[in-house]
Structure formats: C-alpha cells, structure tokens
Amino acid sequence: MYPAALEGALKLKEISYVHAEGYHAAELKHGPIALLDESVPVIAAVPDLPDKTKTLSNMQECRARRSPVIAIATEGDPGVEAHCNDVIRVPACREFLSPVPVVIAEQLFAYHVARVRGCPIDQPRNLAKSVTVE
Numbered sequence: 767m768y769p770a771a772l773e774g775a776l777k778l779k780e781i782s783y784v785h786a787e788g789y790h791a792a793e794l795k796h797g798p799i800a801l802l803d804e805s806v807p808v809i810a811a812v813p814d815l816p817d818k819t820k821t822l823s824n825m826q827e828c829r830a831r832r833s834p835v836i837a838i839a840t841e842g843d844p845g846v847e848a849h850c851n852d853v854i855r856v857p858a859c860r861e862f863l864s865p866v867p868v869v870i871a872e873q874l875f876a877y878h879v880a881r882v883r884g885c886p887i888d889q890p891r892n893l894a895k896s897v898t899v900e
Contacts (some may be wrong), residue, residue, distance in 0.1 A: 767791075767811040773810060774872030781890050786800040791821045794828075802831040809875070813856065813864045814840035822823035825849040828843070838871045 771788030778786040789798055802808070808828045812821045825835050826849055837850040840858050847853060854875065856867035880887045 767865060767868060768814070770811050770872065773869050774811070774876070777873050777876035778879065779878055780893055781887050782883055782885055784879060784883075791824050794824045797826060799831070800805045802828055802833040804834070805831040807834045808838065809838065809872070810850065811838045811868045811872075811896075812846060813838070813868060814858065815861055815864060817836045818869050822846070830865075831895040838868050 768788065768790040771790070773788070775786035775788040778784045787798070790824065798889075808825070809827075810821055810825050812818050812825070822845070825837065828835050834852075835850040836852045836854065837846050838854045838856060839846040842858065843853045854871050856871050859867060877887060
C-alpha cells in the first residue's frame with residue numbers, strides 16, 4: 767500500500783493544500799511517530815490482505831498518541847473498527863488489484879476535503895502539467 771499512500775498524500779497536497787506524507791507501515795517508528803498528537807490525523811490503508819497486522823499495530827500506536835485514525839478498509843472486515851476512529855470502506859477484490867479501490871477512496875477523500883476548505887478543485891494553484899508546460 768506504500769505507492770497508494772504516496773498517491774493519497776499527493777492528491778491532498780495538490781487539491782486541498784493540506785500537507786500530507788505517505789509512509790510505508792514499517793517506517794512509522796523511524797521519525798513520523800514523533801509528530802503524532804491529537805492535531806495530526808492519520809489515514810491508514812488497511813485492505814484485507816495477509817500482511818495487514820503491521821498496519822493494524824501502527825494504527826494502535828497512532829491512537830495511543832491521541833492521533834485520530836481514519837482507516838481505508840475492505841467491506842466486511844470487522845477487525846478494523848477497534849483500531850481507528852472512522853472507516854472508509856472499499857470493495858473486496860483480488861490482492862494484486864487492492865491498491866486500486868484504496869487510491870480511488872483517497873482521491874475522493876482529497877476531493878471532499880478540498881470542497882470543505884473551499885479550494886478551486888478544477889484549477890488548483892501552481893499545478894503545472896505536461897500538457898500546459900514543457
């Protein structure tokens with residue numbers, strides 16, 4: 767889910783102007799954990815995959831530091847609620863496709879954050895694409 771985390775952070779920065787960083791679950795204790803408190807929300811991509819226990823453990827660490835945790839989890843996976851404050855559900859799919867619904871959920875989350883903040887979603891500031899700038 768690391769590439770999905772990077773994409774979610776990128777979308778939050780691009781359209782809602784909120785600073786965000788994507789991290790691999792194994793990297794939480796190598797710096798980012800020091801920044802956590804009640805003012806730093808955490809979004810955890812935790813679809814129902816065989817190796818999700820590390821991410822669930824990280825979610826517990828974040829909540830222990832009073833960070834609000836939002837999980838992006840598979841529909842019908844009941845074990846996630848105990849480790850987070852809110853859950854965004856995505857459909858179950860094959861393991862190799864699991865990043866796709868997670869990224870879509872992250873993009874929609876960034877869109878709604880941008881709307882709440884009153885950001886110009888269709889024309890974000892300072893965003894140069896290869897179509898307009900070479």
